[in-house]
Amino acid sequence: MSSQPGPPPLHRKLEAELRSRISTGRWRAGTSLPSEAALSSEFGVSRGTVRQALTSLRDEGLLFGGRGRRPTVRSGAKSQPLSTFLPFAEWARQENLNPGQRTLEAARREASAEACCALELPDGAFVVNILRLRLLDGEAAMLERSSFVLDVGRYLADSHAGTESIVEFLGERGIWLESAHHTVDAIAASTADAQLLGVDIGAPLLRERRTTYDSGGRPVEYSDDRYLPTLTNFSIENRVRGPVPLTGQRA
Amino acid sequence: MSSQPGPPPLHRKLEAELRSRISTGRWRAGTSLPSEAALSSEFGVSRGTVRQALTSLRDEGLLFGGRGRRPTVRSGAKSQPLSTFLPFAEWARQENLNPGQRTLEAARREASAEACCALELPDGAFVVNILRLRLLDGEAAMLERSSFVLDVGRYLADSHAGTESIVEFLGERGIWLESAHHTVDAIAASTADAQLLGVDIGAPLLRERRTTYDSGGRPVEYSDDRYLPTLTNFSIENRVRGPVPLTGQRA
DNA sequence: GAGTGGTCTAGACCACGAT
DNA sequence: TCGTGGTCTAGACCACTCG
Secondary structure, three states: OOOOOOOOOOHHHHHHHHHHHOOOOOOOOOOOOOHHHHHHHHHOOHHHHHHHHHHHHHHOOOOEEEOOOOOEEOHHHHHOOOOOOOHHHHHHHOOOOOOEEEEEEEEEOOOOOHHHHHHOOOOOOEEEEEEEEEEOOOOEEEEEEEEEEEHOOOOOOOOOEEEEEEHHHOOOOOEEEEEEEEEEEEEOOHHHHHHHHOOOOOEEEEEEEEEEEEOOOEEEEEEEEEEOOOOOOOOEEEOOOOOOOOOOOOO | OOOOOOOOOOOHHHHHHHHHHHHHHOOOOOEEOOOOOHHHHHHHHOHHHHHHHHHHHHHHOOEOOOOOOOOOEEOOOOOOOOOOOHHHHHHHOOOOOOEEEEEEEEEEEEHHHHHHHHHHHOOOOOOEEEEEEEEEOEEEEEEEEEEHHHHOOOOOOHHHHHOOHHHHHHHOOOOOEEEEEEEEEEOOHHHHEEEEEEEOOOOEEEEEEEEEEEEEEEEEEEEEEEEHHHHHEEEEEOOOOOOOOOOOOOO
């Protein structure tokens, strides 16, 4: 049986503390942070731990600066973490919007070809399909078509109705979702999409197709989510990395 | 004057070696890698260095597995890196497509309100606007509307015409682009979009708005890129991280 | 219980930016 | 020249998985 994840490690708590100093405005945009050595001694942790925390903040785009330069708060940094690809309800709350939902369908069905492929199931295997309309401040914002493998879906087929966060709901039952792969594109609203989201047929929708994996690396959910692009978008950071030639590696 | 980035560090070369063992099929999907300790001794580096390399591969979704489990090659792992948000031409080549382009306009203009905001310029400031149609195997695939701050744009206003990679072109002139922030949504094709991309007005397009920063953290480019969603999409990995309560941090 | 990865420490050297 | 962050090492302890 899986157990609860333990208490947050040191570097995660430090990360949270630093993040809050930025979001509360104690460290404003353009401010240089104390050096890594100074943070080490202030918090009584090693420099390695400080660097783990700073790396996360850099990945989120809150900080920039490199060798020889102190880490600096990016101007235009979001005061809310707004980290990429949070679950819908969490994301909504961080944006100060009120998440809501209506479950339109929850049933055991034959998996679609796409779902079979993503979930590594044989053709014609059964899954639990859940169709949910997600709301922001009471307005339709996203249509979520999820397929769960049976041994996970069986928890959802009935009693999930009122549940806001499926991730938490499953966590309480010993299933820990760990990672996800997302593919993002745009698609014209189908007849059904249009009716449920309240837009014209053919209107542009932002589509996210997602495969979620449990802690054992097994795919457990495949989902096709269609967002109204006027209400929602995705935010991503990256850093440019030069290519590494594969020259005579390993003698 | 900025100098060239030095030779790749050890952990990057190790990362490249491991990646190639996966992409060449030497380590197939489902295979468990040697333990971190074994990799340490095989390559004669410390465990910390091995972990730096493995972290990158995990972030790309090539590996999974955690405490107590050996790192394992994800099934369905792309043999090509297909890392998120590469420059267009590099991305195309990794997909075995032939990138092309036509520069439709390059001129010094007053910046749009959006560009001013992203580039942190005063209202009415001037920028160099470049409009490029990007092709895949000769077919229109993306429309790129970039605005560069003047001291970068001046390199581009004339002689860039044949340049495939603006990043490399600027690097040769001492300007190193370091990081970028992306916002992704969907939008209906405007009249101009439709004509240039060869689709109907109102057709759904995948839009990426990008702000690119140089190594000093200064925004140097703002771009609005519109992709044909049939030819292109974005691929993103993430890992679920529990929230960290901010309880009495720091005495 | 043995093996493994996650975390954390302490220290070192170097490349780079600022002065 | 000096301070800084990037890299790398060596070693330790613990939580977790697996047989």
